[in-house]
Amino acid sequence: MDTPQVIAPPCAQPGSPGTSGPPDVTPTSGVIHVNTRHVSGFVIIGNHLAQHHELSLIAIGLAVHIQSLPAGAKVGIKVLTDRFPESEARITAALHELEAEGYLHRSRVRLPSGRVVTRTISYNQPGTTAPPVVVAPPRQPRRQATPTAPEPAPAPPPPPAPEPAPALPAPVHVPPPTAPRTPPSPLPQPHKPTTELLRTAAAVLTDLRRHAPQLTLKEDDIPTLVPGVAAWLERDTHPDTIRHALTTDLPTPVKHPAKLIRHRITTLLPPPLPGTTDLTPPPRPKTLVIPLQNCDTCDRAFRATDPGQCRDCRTDLRQAA
Template sequence: MGTQQISAPPGAEPVVSGVIHCNVRHTAGFTVIGNHLAQHRGLSLVAVGLAVHIQSLPAGARVGIKRLAERFPESETRIAAALRELEAAGYLHRSRVRLGDGRIVTRTVSYNQPGADTPAAPVTKPRVARGAAESPPREPAPVIPAPAQPPPQPAAVLVPPPIARTAAPAPLPQPQACTPELQRTAAALLSDLRRHAPQLVLSETDIRVLVPGVVTWLERDSHPDTVRHALTADLPVPLNHPAKLLRHRITALLPPPLPGAQDLAPPARPGAIVIPLQNCDRCDRAFRSRHPGHCRDCRTDLSTAA
């Protein structure tokens, strides 16, 4: 008897399927999100959730890919893809800025409604009670201009866009001996880069062009993991030309040969005659001769026995 029965208004059919909302009015600690974001048909669920999270953060919060990957279970690859979706839809704008101490950081601007200007505060008109005489409008108070102050110096300076390259790029390093085994290893390493960085998708032509440079790294005793880290670490966002970036890194980051590596196998003197090694037909001992046969000891024993 003490339980209050809640009934639907006359003429309205009760909701028996689908979602049923049980809403509580928030008075603190909430963020207003538009339905244009929450019900966006062109964004993935990861992108929508990431946009909601970013809009709920205070100004100055760090929203880098690594910081978001530490906060959420999604990988850095999925978070980077979601950020690109939000940039394409106009909810985010990221730019590289240079601070006063020379450091370059990423500035992220979040828009809760892309393409809309910030509305001005509405002017409310005082309400007058019914039946009361309206007071004559007051004259606005004179506006006293504030003293002119010098504009504040910006704390960050936008990095100018890169200037188009006019000089030809440095030639790709060439190996001393591009053996088939090294070629296969280099081609497999380049093809596998997209597993570690989805932006590094190369065509077969790009791989054939870059293989000699990677073989040069392998000739200089560079481990494949070392080469892979040098090619995939700290990739720019967005990456428009992966093959050009890899060509630059292969050329600019090429390590020098190990000390003494060239002394291990000195080149043969020009004109020197090298007599091949043969195995003795009797004792299987190695000896130098142009023709197979017996070693010196076996030839002596055979002559003595004869």
């Protein structure tokens, strides 16, 4: 009575009835395969190619197409471009991907006839060694039999060393059309450019490289930018304030220091302080206008500061006297 007795069969394993293999569970999401066994017209592709993590889909599809072709089929860029809707540039890039990963090797070889052709070797498993390819010599014309002993057949020439593939020309970058540039604003000018003011402005520009080495100016740039800094100093701007405005938030890298400083001097110019009248430009001289007068003798109009006689009447009067 101590031995347990089995009174019920064990639970059935999930899966298809009548099978002894692993359970056939249909996934609830993702891909579902419906496989039919091929008996002809197929090619074996490894998962290392079909699931490659670094190749593009165009490169994977192109490798599958090349491996499915018979030996001797043409796989040049022009042929592939005519066969598929992808552009020549995309097919060229896909061939370079396959060469980099070891699925393809292309070389330029010269045949014994002198013709240069492209030899393409496709690897279904990268890293394998290709068998040596022997190029048949050109056909010799058939000679008539002579009673002399036959000459030995010439030995086939060794296969030439593969030449590197020619480098593709770099793509030409065509910039998009741009709108016409507006001319830059004129550089501010001081109203009273004294010698001391210009000397201080030159010192501020020369000292910029100590605070921002990327703003090192050429010697010819200093006299051009001095009037703009002098206009800042004339408006009672401290040199430290000017230095901070010119060296803060610089772009990386600074390609044209002089152009950048000119732009900031022009666009960040502070307004004059209230109550400063010495910065206003001097008034323009008034144009002297001589009024019209009527001659006392002939009543002709003439210009003069005081009324009287015109020039002709004064001349006639002097001649009569």
